[in-house]
Amino acid sequence: MKLRYPAMCRLCGTELPVRAEAIYERATKTVRCIACPTGVEAVAPATEVETDEPSAVVPVEDTGVAGLSARREYERRRAKDEERLRQKWGKLGGIAVALSEEKQSTKAWATGAVGEERLGARLDSLVSESVAVLHDRRIPGTKANIDHIAITAAGIWVIDAKRYKGRPELKIEGGILRPKVEKVLVGRRDCTKLVDGVLKQVDLVREVVGDLPVTGSLCFVEADWPLIGGAFTTRAVQVLWPKRLAKLLVEDEGSVDVAVVRATVASHFKPA
Structure with a gap:
């Protein structure tokens, strides 16, 4: 998809600008670069099991997703900040959102999420x-x-x-x-x-x-x-x-x- 807002790849931490092409992960409500690893192996260990679909892949165990709660909090705060701007500026709300800088207290959650994600990948x-x-x-x-x-x-x-x-x-x-x-x-x-x-x-x-x-x-x-x-x-x-x-x-x-x-x-x- 093409991004409507700036974002950060949850795997490598690269900042992605507006309209950049990226992969949206619906389960975690995060994005990642097209060049980053794809599939469930990017989230948790997986293995093949016998099902009606011969190539089905399911997680072996739930190890959790590194940085997921911090990423959620960042998205929640960002959405709340944007809503405040839209309410304040009315019809000009979209422009206000595009021109405003993220609050440091909001951006800190994204920064922390990237740190957890990178360490999680190494672990x-x-x-x-x-x-x-x-x-x-x-x-x-x-x-x-x-x-x-x-x-x-x-x-x-x-x-x-x-x-x-x-x-x-x-x-x-x-x-x-x-x-x-x-x-x-x-x-x-x-x-x-x-x-x-x-x-x-x-x-x-x-x-x-x-x-x-x-x-x-x-x-x-x-x-x-x-x-x-x-x-x-x-x-x-x-x-x-x-x-x-x-x-x-x-x-x-x-x-x-x-x-x-x-x-x-x-x-x-x-x-x-």
Whole structure:
């Protein structure tokens, strides 16, 4: 279809202008580039099964769609912003929508969705008998969600994806005469509260899996990481980038029954 409004490819993050040709995915209400992968393999693992149609393909299991809830929220906010403009300008509403810039608070949801989608694609590439992943899982009784959960032979990883600009660093204040305080900065942005959020999610997952090891991770997708070093740990939460995270996941060794734990976690934390 030709786009009536600017959009962003949910897979590669490319910004698509008005009237650009793109593929609209009705199930997720998102778009993607014509050049990006097609079919169900772009969303979830699939396999052939015996049906009346010999070539039918259905999902093996619902891993969730990375960034889906953030993408929905972006679309909801954008539609609401456009409706306000149309009501304000009446017959000139269409022109007002075309000429106005998106509110930063609205655009931030699209930016976050792209970060989750890109990290989700990398995590999906790791899936094997020893690594399972779940995306965009709803926290029961709330509107909040967990971006990604990875299950390895060594335990569970709770992963929060962020797409911030700037260099992540750990700043330690206090010490001898006053309490030591650890702060996470990305450029000049104080992101310490993100660690608090990950720790809360870790506790929720730990309540479900009992004594199994649960590790929290804050993954900055497009940050200005240095060529050497850069990753750090604060309050037991690993702060790193996608490639580093992927390496740790595939190197995890242990005796966890990945399939059983995956089923337990997936049944408690449903797709958002």
